[in-house]
Amino acid sequence: MSIQSEQEFKTLLTATQADLLQNSYPFQQAFTQTNRYYDTADGDLHRQGWGLRTRQFADHSEQTLKIPAGPHRQLLEYTDPITGLTLAPGGTVAAQLAAANIPLNHLQQFAEATTIRRTAPLSAGLLTLDQTQYPNGTTDWEAELEYQDYPVALAFWQALQQRFAWSTSTPENKVQRAKRNVN
Helix, strand or coil, rough: EEEEEEEEEEEEEEEHHHHHHCCCCCCCCEEEEEEEEEEECCHHHHCCCCEEEEEEECCCCEEEEEEECCCCCCCEEEECCCEECCCCCCHHHHHHHHCCCCCHHHEEEEEEEEEEEEEEEEEEEEEEEEEECCCCCCEEEEEEEEECHHHHHHHHHHHHHHHCCCCCCCCCCCHHHHHHCCC
């Protein structure tokens, strides 16, 4: 079980921009993760700006609840280990849901995506390059920078935007993109 604060910059990339980025930084070995996204039938989590997912890696699975917590896309991220890909009772995620009067049995999966992720730890933060495949066959590429020091990260991110001619607009998040790309 863990609770951490997360702040990040994000942008969607073209395949060409993703290749250029990948060849420009020391990314570690790529790994694959499958995400399944959950909400109530009435969209209670979405209305609050919350995101709930299970994530399966090659050797373990986890459930994560993300809750907005401040400026510059700051999020509180509650993560618990689970077995398989179904939501599990107990832990920090279930406690947050219970505090918001959202029972686990009211949650249903509404979307899924599989991502090949590459990360590069840098002095400005953790640079991540994701290639995500959705059930309808759509693929997208996303760069993100998770950071602790906003001014340092902002300067680095702005330099990346200039160098690679990236969009300066914030993309819709992966949950929204997965929902839009169901099979």
